[in-house]
Amino acid sequence: MTITLFIPCFVDLMYPQVGISMVRIFEKLGHKVECPEGPACCGQPAFNTGYWDESRAIAINVIESLKAAEAIVIASGSCGAMMSVFYPQLFAGTPHEAAAKSVAAKCYEFSSFLVNKLGVTDLGAKFRHRVTFHDGCHGLRELNNKRPPRELLAKVRGLELVEMGAAEICCGFGGTFAAKFPAISTAMGEVKCTSALETKADYIVSCDSSCLMQIQGLADKQKKGIKTMHLAEVLAQQ
Amino acid sequence: MSTPATQFNEDARRVAPDLRHRGIIQTAMGKYEVVRDQRKLWFQDWQGARNLAARTKFEAVNHLDQHLDQFARLLESRGTKVHWASNAQQGRDIILGILREKGAKVIVKSKAMTSEEIHLNNAMEHAGYEVVESDLGEFIVQLRQEPPYHLVFPAMHLTRGEIRQTFQEKLNDAPSDEPEDLTMVARRVMRQKYLQADVGITGANFCIAETGMISITENEGNARLTAALPKTMITLVGIEKVLPRLEDLALFLPMLAVMGTGQALTCYNTMYGGPRQPGEADGPEEYHVVLLDNHRTALLADAEQRDALGCIRCGACLNVCPIFRNVGGHTYGTVYGGPIGSVITPHLRGLTQWKHLSEASSLCGACTETCPVKIDLHHHLLQNRRNASQQKPSWWQKLVFKIFAPIANQPGLWSLTTKFGRFGMKLRGLVNGTVLDPAHSWTKTRDLPPMAKQSFKEWWKEQK
Numbered sequence: 001m002t003i004t005l006f007i008p009c010f011v012d013l014m015y016p017q018v019g020i021s022m023v024r025i026f027e028k029l030g031h032k033v034e035c036p037e038g039p040a041c042c043g044q045p046a047f048n049t050g051y052w053d054e055s056r057a058i059a060i061n062v063i064e065s066l067k068a069a070e071a072i073v074i075a076s077g078s079c080g081a082m083m084s085v086f087y088p089q090l091f092a093g094t095p096h097e098a099a100a101k102s103v104a105a106k107c108y109e110f111s112s113f114l115v116n117k118l119g120v121t122d123l124g125a126k127f128r129h130r131v132t133f134h135d136g137c138h139g140l141r142e143l144n145n146k147r148p149p150r151e152l153l154a155k156v157r158g159l160e161l162v163e164m165g166a167a168e169i170c171c172g173f174g175g176t177f178a179a180k181f182p183a184i185s186t187a188m189g190e191v192k193c194t195s196a197l198e199t200k201a202d203y204i205v206s207c208d209s210s211c212l213m214q215i216q217g218l219a220d221k222q223k224k225g226i227k228t229m230h231l232a233e234v235l236a237q238q
Numbered sequence: 239m240s241t242p243a244t245q246f247n248e249d250a251r252r253v254a255p256d257l258r259h260r261g262i263i264q265t266a267m268g269k270y271e272v273v274r275d276q277r278k279l280w281f282q283d284w285q286g287a288r289n290l291a292a293r294t295k296f297e298a299v300n301h302l303d304q305h306l307d308q309f310a311r312l313l314e315s316r317g318t319k320v321h322w323a324s325n326a327q328q329g330r331d332i333i334l335g336i337l338r339e340k341g342a343k344v345i346v347k348s349k350a351m352t353s354e355e356i357h358l359n360n361a362m363e364h365a366g367y368e369v370v371e372s373d374l375g376e377f378i379v380q381l382r383q384e385p386p387y388h389l390v391f392p393a394m395h396l397t398r399g400e401i402r403q404t405f406q407e408k409l410n411d412a413p414s415d416e417p418e419d420l421t422m423v424a425r426r427v428m429r430q431k432y433l434q435a436d437v438g439i440t441g442a443n444f445c446i447a448e449t450g451m452i453s454i455t456e457n458e459g460n461a462r463l464t465a466a467l468p469k470t471m472i473t474l475v476g477i478e479k480v481l482p483r484l485e486d487l488a489l490f491l492p493m494l495a496v497m498g499t500g501q502a503l504t505c506y507n508t509m510y511g512g513p514r515q516p517g518e519a520d521g522p523e524e525y526h527v528v529l530l531d532n533h534r535t536a537l538l539a540d541a542e543q544r545d546a547l548g549c550i551r552c553g554a555c556l557n558v559c560p561i562f563r564n565v566g567g568h569t570y571g572t573v574y575g576g577p578i579g580s581v582i583t584p585h586l587r588g589l590t591q592w593k594h595l596s597e598a599s600s601l602c603g604a605c606t607e608t609c610p611v612k613i614d615l616h617h618h619l620l621q622n623r624r625n626a627s628q629q630k631p632s633w634w635q636k637l638v639f640k641i642f643a644p645i646a647n648q649p650g651l652w653s654l655t656t657k658f659g660r661f662g663m664k665l666r667g668l669v670n671g672t673v674l675d676p677a678h679s680w681t682k683t684r685d686l687p688p689m690a691k692q693s694f695k696e697w698w699k700e701q702k
Contacts, residue, residue: 041642214684
């Protein structure tokens with residue numbers, strides 16, 4: 001299968017190793033990976049802020065460059081939800097509605113693609129650490145993606161998964177929300193960190209680098225001594 | 239100048255880092271979550287029950303005119319006077335008119351968020367009436383001259399020590415901070431007021447169209463006393479509270495109890511069909527029902543968000559909302575707080591003034607996931623943001639997104655921006671964490687990761 005990888009802006013700039021891990025994993029499974037040069041962002045920031053015209057200006061480009069793809073894998077649950085759930089709404093009643101729906105139907109978040117589309121759970125990964133998993137809200141509630149990451153983690157050698165009480169509670173990132181309402185966002189992040197620390201895990205793992213940026217940023221500032229890692233990086237550990 | 243938005247920000251900045259407040263709310267909500275989840279298991283099929291409830295309420299709201307007509311006709315046939323209030327002012331005027339006509343002096347009230355919505359207590363007190371809230375939580379916040387903190391738990395932000403102190407100061411009677419002792423103090427005060435009261439005012443949980451009855455669900459028996467002892471009873475209720483059939487209560491009463499308080503059923507569930515009928519031993523001599531519109535029909539006309547009229551005010555969305563749990567009920571500055579409040583307040587009080595509540599959300603969707611009548615709450619917040627930006631765009635945000643679009647769309651510009659960004663991050667390092675830092679609102683409490691030496695796209699290009 002030819003897999004077209006969509007790397008969101010912040011993954012590109014700050015967490016390239018997440019995308020690189022995905023490329024390595026798919027190639028190891030014998031698939032061809034493509035990554036179009038074009039789109040750098042899915043348009044979610046403008047969409048969530050209410051500027052749908054400006055969001056469409058970006059999303060149209062994404063749709064155009066991905067419409068020929070066989071399967072599209074997005075390196076984020078949040079951008080994945082934007083493309084597979086919100087694109088059809090964003091373009092409803094416009095000439096691009098059909099194209100938006102067709103692209104949306106081919107979009108997969110990374111973990112759900114592995115488990116639900118490829119039917120793979122064991123990637124032969126080894127990671128000898130105690131890990132707790134943070135459910136990104138978009139992946140969890142827009143994409144119903146509770147099970148796949150856990151099935152993948154269950155097959156990692158040496159990895160012990162300890163669920164935290166607040167696994168499904170938002171970390172407080174929320175895109176521009178984090179900068180517009182820093183006090184609320186920080187309080188939410190603290191609740192998340194406290195719950196994660198209670199598990200005595202070495203790593204907080206998630207399908208969303210944006211959540212991890214929030215959690216790690218807070219943990220580092222407050223010297224909490226817990227590390228974060230994207231699921232793809234864990235699965236790429238051999 | 240203080241606006242609702244600046245007030246919200248100011249209060250959020252004060253309350254969100256307050257660990258004592260956070261602890262009180264988390265403890266209360268932790269207990270609620272445990273019993274709520276136990277009781278949900280008593281339903282054979284909770285998701286099926288939600289679907290049915292959502293369908294029932296949506297049907298009720300879509301045929302509101304017919305249901306209300308039937309409801310009012312049946313109530314009137316048993317001697318109830320039904321009043322229609324288009325807005326808050328009319329609601330207050332109708333009720334003040336009844337009080338005047340009855341020559342009332344003392345009013346007892348049971349819990350009614352609609353009365354908060356139209357600022358009824360203020361109006362009555364201003365007109366010289368003595369008003370006593372009889373729900374214990376409402377009684378406490380009334381003594382403290384505070385608005386209710388939560389739709390269902392008006393005094394959940396207070397410790398028993400604080401309640402004792404309030405009773406000591408206002409009633410000069412607080413033997414201990416044991417809940418039983420404090421309740422007895424409130425009971426002694428209230429029993430006197432029930433006997434003195436000329437008029438009792440209640441809210442309502444449901445209006446049954448099929449039988450023309452009001453359904454009130456409560457835990458303290460105070461609504462029953464409010465309804466039964468004074469000679470005149472007034473019920474103030476929003477027009478959206480209609481349920482088509484009596485049997486709908488078989489679903490909605492347990493559902494409201496489970497999601498509201500984690501109970502299988504609340505302790506007292508009462509139906510009111512009119513004033514005392516010939517041959518009946520008790521009940522008010524006169525019964526008035528005031529049906530309140532106050533922008534509800536405008537919400538009904540909004541095809542995207544009309545499902546919000548299905549809200550049964552259980553408060554479950556507040557309880558799971560990480561924003562509510564960190565900023566608390568008073569920060570919203572609205573009668574209806576939490577996610578449902580953020581959705582409907584712009585409809586009730588204007589989008590431009592209240593759009594900040596829709597922005598103050600990470601759109602996590604916990605509210606929508608829990609809502610027993612499946613209101614699409616967090617997506618409505620998104621729609622409110624869209625509507626607000628169409629109504630009154632912020633020029634600088636529009637500009638930022640306009641500049642960003644070509645950068646995101648053109649690989650050459652993106653690559654150039656990546657290089658500039660790295661340079662900018664180096665410069666930013668000099669002011670990291672200070673107020674000069676352009677990322678200050680992030681870096682004040684959080685570290686910002688550096689930009690990668692090689693971006694994914696640069697790596698990809700190198701591979702090919």
